[in-house]
């Protein structure tokens with residue numbers, strides 16, 4: 291072993307600059323291109339946030355209308371994507387289906403880029419917009435197939451959030467519930483050099499293509515220490531069942547050194563900047579649904595865990611139950627995160643591509659000394 295200092299998990303290591311978002315754990319704040327995420331969540335359609343992440347500025351009314359029109363024209367799936375989903379085992383996890391479908395989109399690029407007037411550079415904005423428009427249709431198709439329901443085509447008279455919910459459920463919830471969904475997408479859109487975004491940047495740094503970088507990012511997001519936690523939160527809440535069970539359940543979980551999903555964060559140690567906004571959004575759904583039982587369970591688990599461990603909830607804690615109350619299957623929660631985070635991933639892929647250096651760290655060797663085959 292060398293005496294080189296090893297930064298396990300790259301903790302605390304600054305590997306590059308970014309102008310896309312700023313996470314500040316000291317002030318518990320998150321800025322997208324300089325704007326506090328709470329302000330964006332309170333005022334902006336998700337399409338405008340995507341535009342902001344990619345272009346660095348919020349769109350004018352004309353720019354937004356033009357982008358919305360383009361996005362709506364790119365929503366329909368190629369029939370081969372539906373065939374691909376059909377060919378998958380019925381018990382495959384939705385994240386496996388989404389990852390595979392994104393990979394297939396890459397194989398369509400040769401014909402698509404000419405039809406859409408995209409450049410030959412496969413790391414450009416045209417691909418980002420295409421992935422952004424396709425992912426809700428893919429996720430909705432995966433959700434409906436799980437329930438054995440016929441697919442619903444996208445509607446070009448609906449904005450991104452409404453169309454996503456329409457394609458999934460065939461009806462629209464209240465405006466307040468649609469807004470909760472939109473808020474969750476804005477909050478999930480971007481978070482600097484998290485594990486999935488860094489994965490995307492590593493792949494982009496080899497000058498591979500955008501689809502490959504996003505496939506890698508989906509794989510990284512799937513893990514329960516990252517995006518898979520919103521799904522895991524729901525499993526934990528279901529396992530505990532009711533507020534009265536929290537104390538004995540936590541006693542056992544802490545004794546077994548279990549990680550409680552939806553709590554803790556590598557960067558934020560005093561609370562996640564996105565949680566208050568998502569927590570308020572969740573309250574809207576809890577009240578609308580009259581689910582006092584879930585509201586109590588959610589509140590008691592948070593209060594007990596914070597009191598005992600001083601570890602605060604992250605965004606996945608309120609968003610898991612919010613997606614449950616919106617009617618999604620638990621296994622669809624992380625695919626929704628994919629649809630939202632593809633905005634940040636693709637912004638980072640383009641930023642990496644514009645100022646590229648191959649990402650290739652070093653390792654300290656701790657294996658056998660040189661030896662020779664007898």
Ligand code: ACO
Nearest residue numbers: 514515516517519548549550551552553554555556604605
């Ligand atoms: N439950 C129980 N203990 C925890 C938790 C948790 N959720 N999070 C951290 N800890 C404890 C660890 O066991 C460790 O204790 P120790 O020092 O006694 O060994 C200490 O706090 C430090 O934890 P690490 O895991 O080393 O901290 P790290 O910065 O690597 O972890 C992580 C961050 C992976 C997010 C962790 O908090 C975790 O596993 N949380 C649960 C999964 C989760 O919710 N992920 C979502 C992340 S946010 C997002 O993707 C939107």
